[in-house]
Amino acid sequence: MVDQLAEEYAGDPVVFIEYDVDNPPGNRVGRWWAAWGSGGSVYLPLIMVDSGNQISNGSVAFAQRYRSMVDAALQRPASARLEVDRERVGNSYRFDIALTNLSDVTLSSANSASLHVIVYEEAHVGDTDRWVRAATFRSISNLEPEATASFTVEIAPQGVVDWDKVHSVVIADYRPGGASGAYDTLQAAHE
Amino acid sequence: MPKVLRVVWLALLVASLGFAQELYVPAAAHTSGAAGTVWRTDLEVKARGGEAASFTVELLEERTANTDPLSATFSLEAGESLRLVDVVDTAFGFYGSGALRLTAADGGILATSRTYNTNPNGTFGQYIPAIDAETAAEHGRDYVLLQLSSSESYRTNVGFVNVTGESLALEVDLFTSSAVLLGSVPVTLRPYEMRQIPAVFTQVTSEPVDDGYAVVRSSTEDGRFFAYASVVDNLSGDAIFIPAQLDEPLAPPVEPRFVVFEAFMRPG
Numbered sequence: 326m327v328d329q330l331a332e333e334y335a336g337d338p339v340v341f342i343e344y345d346v347d348n349p350p351g352n353r354v355g356r357w358w359a360a361w362g363s364g365g366s367v368y369l370p371l372i373m374v375d376s377g378n379q380i381s382n383g384s385v386a387f388a389q390r391y392r393s394m395v396d397a398a399l400q401r402p403a404s405a406r407l408e409v410d411r412e413r414v415g416n417s418y419r420f421d422i423a424l425t426n427l428s429d430v431t432l433s434s435a436n437s438a439s440l441h442v443i444v445y446e447e448a449h450v451g452d453t454d455r456w457v458r459a460a461t462f463r464s465i466s467n468l469e470p471e472a473t474a475s476f477t478v479e480i481a482p483q484g485v486v487d488w489d490k491v492h493s494v495v496i497a498d499y500r501p502g503g504a505s506g507a508y509d510t511l512q513a514a515h516e
Numbered sequence: 517m518p519k520v521l522r523v524v525w526l527a528l529l530v531a532s533l534g535f536a537q538e539l540y541v542p543a544a545a546h547t548s549g550a551a552g553t554v555w556r557t558d559l560e561v562k563a564r565g566g567e568a569a570s571f572t573v574e575l576l577e578e579r580t581a582n583t584d585p586l587s588a589t590f591s592l593e594a595g596e597s598l599r600l601v602d603v604v605d606t607a608f609g610f611y612g613s614g615a616l617r618l619t620a621a622d623g624g625i626l627a628t629s630r631t632y633n634t635n636p637n638g639t640f641g642q643y644i645p646a647i648d649a650e651t652a653a654e655h656g657r658d659y660v661l662l663q664l665s666s667s668e669s670y671r672t673n674v675g676f677v678n679v680t681g682e683s684l685a686l687e688v689d690l691f692t693s694s695a696v697l698l699g700s701v702p703v704t705l706r707p708y709e710m711r712q713i714p715a716v717f718t719q720v721t722s723e724p725v726d727d728g729y730a731v732v733r734s735s736t737e738d739g740r741f742f743a744y745a746s747v748v749d750n751l752s753g754d755a756i757f758i759p760a761q762l763d764e765p766l767a768p769p770v771e772p773r774f775v776v777f778e779a780f781m782r783p784g
Contacts (some may be wrong), residue, residue, distance in 0.1 A: 327779060339775045346780040354780050370781040395775055403771040427771055450783045494776055513774040 326387040327453045330395070339395055340494055340515050342445045343453040344460075346371060351441060351460025356498070360507035374398050376498040376508040404428035405497045405511035413488070417481035418444060424465070424497055425473040428511060437508070438465035438499035444482040447490035458482035458491070465497070492516060538649040541616040541629045542677050542742045543712065543757070544575075546604035550671065550714060553633040553753040557604055557644075559616065561590070561627045562597035569623030573600070575608045576615040576677065581706035583681065585617070586610065592625070603629075615677045615710035615742075618646060633753040640754035642746065647759075652679045652740040659732045659760035661745040666717030667724035670747055674730060675712035677742040678705035684739045686732060688713075690720050693727040705741070712746075732760060 331341045344354065346369060353373075360377030361367065368383030374394045381390055406425040411418055420442050432438035443460040450456040459482040468474050485491055497511040544557035563569035570591040576582040588607040592598055604610050618627055632641030653659045664672040678684040686703040699720025705711060717725050732743045743760040 327777070330777075337775075338772060339777060341777045341779070343779045343781060345783055347782065349780060353778060357778075357780065370779050373778045373780075374775060376776075391777070395777060398775040399773065401773055403773040406771055453779065456783075496776055510773075510776065512771065513776045515774060 327391070330388065330391055331453065331455070333392075334395060337399065338515075339399070340455070340492075340513075341453055342443065342455045342457055342494065343450070344457045349460075350457060351443065351462055353441065353443070353460060356508045359500070359505075375401070375510040376496065378507060378509045380507075403512040407495055407497060407512050407514040409493075409495050409514045409516055411493055411516045414479075416485075417479055418493065420476075420478040420480070420493070420495065422476040422478065422495055423473055424468065424476065426468045426470050426511075429470050430499075431470065432465045432468040432497075432499055432511075434464060434466060436499045436501065436503050438468070438497070438511075439463065440465055440476055440478075441494075441496040441498065442478045442480055443494045443496070444480055445492055445494070446482070446485055446487065447492070448486055455492075458485055465499075537620040537624050539618040539625070539627055539646040540649060540652075540677060540679060540742055541618070541627070541644055541646050542710070542744050542759075543613065543631060543644055543675050543746065544604050544616050544629065545613040545631055546602060546610060547612050549633070550748075551750050551753060552635075553748070554635065555613075555631060556602045556634055557616075557629055557631040559600040559603040559627065559629045560597060561592065561600070561618065561625050563592035563594055564624035564626050566594050567623040568592060568594045569620055569625050571618055571620045571625050573603070573607060574617040574619070575604065575610060576617055576708050576710045577610070578613040578710050578712060580614075580709060582614075582708035582710075585708070589621075592623075613710070613712060616646075617708075631755075631757075633755065635753065640749075640752060642755040642757040644744075644757045645759070647742060649679055652742055653732070653734070653760055653762075655734045655737055655739040657733065658763045659743055660763040661730040661732065661743065661758055661760055663747065663756075663758055664717070664728045664730060664745055665726060665747055666715065666721075666728065667726060669750055671715045671750055672717055672728075673712050673714045673746045673748065674716045674732075675710065675744050675746065676703060676705060676732075677710045678708055679740050679742065680738065681707045682736070682738070683707065684734060684736045684741055686734050686739075686741065686743075688716070689731045690717055690725075691729050691731065692725060693729065698725070698728070731763060
């Protein structure tokens with residue numbers, strides 16, 4: 326199903342990636358649970374767009390539901406600018422990232438602002454051809470509106486089969502509600 | 517509910533919700549003007565989108581509250597267009613100036629107009645668009661009329677149409693091209709009134725203005741209007757129609773969003 330959507334959105338600024346829910350690298354799955362809150366039963370797959378601004382779980386009218394999530398996200402303006410330079414060094418990658426805050430709030434630990442680097446391989450492991458091999462994150466501290474901060478992140482993906490099929494996603498997100506509630510993506514970039 | 521009643525009810529509902537298409541031609545005339553000019557307006561209307569249409573044309577007479585305007589109704593077959601030559605006279609038997617309001621009762625319409633000075637050697641015309649009422653100028657924003665001149669060679673008339681049923685106050689600031697404010701002209705319009713101010717620069721200066729502009733704004737809450745200028749060559753009677761343009765800074769470019777769709781599941 327997700328592969329079909331990936332084909333549909335091939336010309337759009339959208340990427341579909343998939344994690345092992347039992348051993349997800351990084352802390353992205355925590356965004357899903359933050360959006361879910363508590364209570365009620367949850368079924369796989371757990372789906373998230375814009376860091377939890379929209380979520381879904383379990384059996385739904387997949388194409389219709391997922392398409393509406395993506396279409397809604399595409400209508401929203403970004404709240405940050407990301408410039409990403411990626412370099413492979415042996416079996417790892419080095420990312421040089423410039424993040425400009427285009428929102429009207431200061432990004433800091435007070436709103437759990439973070440920068441995530443996710444590396445995935447075009448490999449058919451789960452239900453998509455884009456399986457996450459590694460993910461990590463950095464906290465963003467006191468980045469005022471219109472200000473730019475630079476980050477250097479190194480990450481070593483595990484289990485890569487074909488390095489020519491390795492890609493990456495950088496996501497800047499924060500928690501609009503401060504200490505609670507769903508996270509939201511400021512901007513993302515694809516390499 | 518019987519089907520016929522449902523259809524009637526739906527038609528009444530649509531009408532009550534104001535979905536009828538409404539277009540304004542801000543200026544039309546069957547009159548004489550300055551420097552021996554003789555003005556006439558031809559109106560062209562086409563049924564829109566391959567469907568039949570019927571529509572009403574109302575004459576909003578100049579310097580009059582037009583709460584009960586003269587009107588004429590026409591029908592068009594699908595694909596048909598209709599030219600109403602010298603429409604102010606032939607449709608309304610009126611001598612003078614005003615604006616035209618076109619309301620589609622069935623289907624949709626497209627319209628254009630030409631207002632021209634006629635003399636023994638032919639005509640000099642200006643295209644005047646039929647503008648959707650939804651795009652009328654709004655309270656709280658500045659609108660500019662560009663490429664204006666006032667001299668022995670040219671005169672600038674400015675015109676306004678109040679598209680609301682309430683009185684409307686306007687302020688017209690007149691500038692030189694180097695942004696020197698020459699003066700302001702206040703205008704108050706009655707409900708649905710059209711008014712044209714001839715040779716407007718002569719109200720604020722006795723000097724020629726080779727290149728100037730006007731900024732128009734309304735101080736009336738919920739005020740909506742159309743504004744235009746007509747710059748006329750005093751020698752030939754040739755005129756150009758200049759619609760008002762919103763005069764605001766460009767919105768900053770929106771940073772496009774890259775969307776990440778993340779799925780958490782068990783492999784296999």
